[in-house]
Amino acid sequence: MEPIVDAALAKLGLNIDFQIISDARDIVKHGVMNAPALLVNGTVAVAGRIPTVDEVVEIIKRSQ
Secondary structure (H helix, E strand, O other): HHHHHHHHHHHHOOOOOOOOOHHHHHHOOOOOOOOOOEEOOEEEEEEEOOHHHHHHHHHHHOOO
């Protein structure tokens, strides 16, 4: 999912650090039961599938 988030940030002209969480305990702490998941500002935005670049762009826009 990292390349998708990178592409979305590039489309928006943003340079934001993000973290990929792969530890099962950390994932469950966020209430995610189906990986992969995308959290934005600590909130689960997508779970159980890989979003498209355009979806991530919209998610980021809504979170600002």
